[in-house]
Amino acid sequence: MPVFPKSMHKIAMLGGGSWATALTKIVSENGSHVGWWLRSKDDVQHLLRTRHNPRYLSSVAFDLARVQPATDLADVVAEADWLVLAVPAAFVQPVLDKLDRDALKNKRIISAIKGMIPEKNVLVTDYVAQRFRLAPEQLGVVAGPCHAEEVALEKQSYLTIGSPDVELAETFCQLLRNRYVKAHPSADLDGIEYCAVMKNIIALTCGIAHGLGYGDNFQAVLVSNAVQEIRRFLHALSPLPRDLSASAYLGDLLVTAYSQFSRNRTFGNMVGRGYSVKSAQMEMNMVAEGYYAVKSIHDLNKKLKEFMPITDAAYRVLYEKVAPAVEIELLKEKFR
Numbered sequence: 001m002p003v004f005p006k007s008m009h010k011i012a013m014l015g016g017g018s019w020a021t022a023l024t025k026i027v028s029e030n031g032s033h034v035g036w037w038l039r040s041k042d043d044v045q046h047l048l049r050t051r052h053n054p055r056y057l058s059s060v061a062f063d064l065a066r067v068q069p070a071t072d073l074a075d076v077v078a079e080a081d082w083l084v085l086a087v088p089a090a091f092v093q094p095v096l097d098k099l100d101r102d103a104l105k106n107k108r109i110i111s112a113i114k115g116m117i118p119e120k121n122v123l124v125t126d127y128v129a130q131r132f133r134l135a136p137e138q139l140g141v142v143a144g145p146c147h148a149e150e151v152a153l154e155k156q157s158y159l160t161i162g163s164p165d166v167e168l169a170e171t172f173c174q175l176l177r178n179r180y181v182k183a184h185p186s187a188d189l190d191g192i193e194y195c196a197v198m199k200n201i202i203a204l205t206c207g208i209a210h211g212l213g214y215g216d217n218f219q220a221v222l223v224s225n226a227v228q229e230i231r232r233f234l235h236a237l238s239p240l241p242r243d244l245s246a247s248a249y250l251g252d253l254l255v256t257a258y259s260q261f262s263r264n265r266t267f268g269n270m271v272g273r274g275y276s277v278k279s280a281q282m283e284m285n286m287v288a289e290g291y292y293a294v295k296s297i298h299d300l301n302k303k304l305k306e307f308m309p310i311t312d313a314a315y316r317v318l319y320e321k322v323a324p325a326v327e328i329e330l331l332k333e334k335f336r
């Protein structure tokens, strides 16, 4: 595929939440044209009137010469050469069902989602490839420790673009790099996509422990054990040599496990403090992907049978209503 000047890239951004808003800021300010699909007509109208997304990162002003918000998904996709998926994983299927099977032919697809398709227990890129009959070389993922809220504040951030096609990964990196974003390519698409799913489970469990009153000492041991749990799982699924201390793996785990902005840690913290899963979900105006990830990874591990005490504990708390204090007590004995 030809390498266009940055200003000629046309990106369809799917999603109206924090991450879609942050990515739209990065790529549009960098020169790309963005057709931005949001599901809410009111939000599109608000954006067109004020240049701001009303409910997510509302301090960010968009240049409407480069950013075109719209609710017609098929139109937005038809106009673009890149598609960036930034809706929570649970809504990928219903959103993409609006497109016909040839809609993504000859396009490059980047998943910015850190979750799996619930019920199917498959990675988003695998689902999209199968649903639209795409070659692996058309697909990539955005990974790395990067909270949308810090992008809005233009704080220094690092992203990794994973794809089996090095040229695709490097081209998308070029669309992202700016004064405060550094981006690097990686060939380990599966590894970084699975790791991004798993770090949400760990952050959620850190939140549970914090909500129960456990401190930094315990959390450090939880995160250390989590790295081993992630290593075992990734090795069982995709035994490539990979450096788990790289920022796309460990960095992403740390930011989610420790940050004040983490949705997954916040959700877990509420559960640890005694909220039911339903009431914690209702209290948050954002989506904690980890809730769904726990079930998908737990189900996948029924076949793999790896030692995954943290995922198992989170599963029993969230899906079998076992008291959080009981599960953390059991984890204490399993950690080293």
Ligand SMILES: NC(=O)c1ccc[n+]([C@@H]2O[C@H](COP(=O)([O-])OP(=O)(O)OC[C@H]3O[C@@H](n4cnc5c(N)ncnc54)[C@H](OP(=O)(O)O)[C@@H]3O)[C@@H](O)[C@H]2O)c1
Residues within 6 Å of the ligand: 015, 016, 017, 018, 019, 020, 039, 040, 055, 056, 086, 087, 088, 089, 091, 095, 112, 113, 114, 115, 146, 147, 148, 149, 285, 286, 287, 288, 289
């Ligand atoms: N936030 C970050 O810092 C960050 C960073 C990296 C990756 N990610 C990943 O990006 C993905 C999107 O997360 P986010 O943080 O942008 O989400 P978010 O800020 O929590 O926003 C939730 C989004 O889900 C949409 N939504 C809710 N119910 C829906 C439904 N039934 N059908 C379709 N859409 C629905 C909301 O639309 P309405 O507003 O219209 O309700 C909103 O756009 C996740 O996989 C997340 O892990 C996020």
Ligand SMILES: O=P(O)(O)OC[C@H](O)CO
Residues within 6 Å of the ligand: 114, 144, 145, 146, 147, 200, 203, 252, 255, 256, 257, 259, 261, 262, 263, 264, 265
């Ligand atoms: O930290 P969380 O739980 O908000 O998840 C958002 C992103 O995955 C951070 O990279």
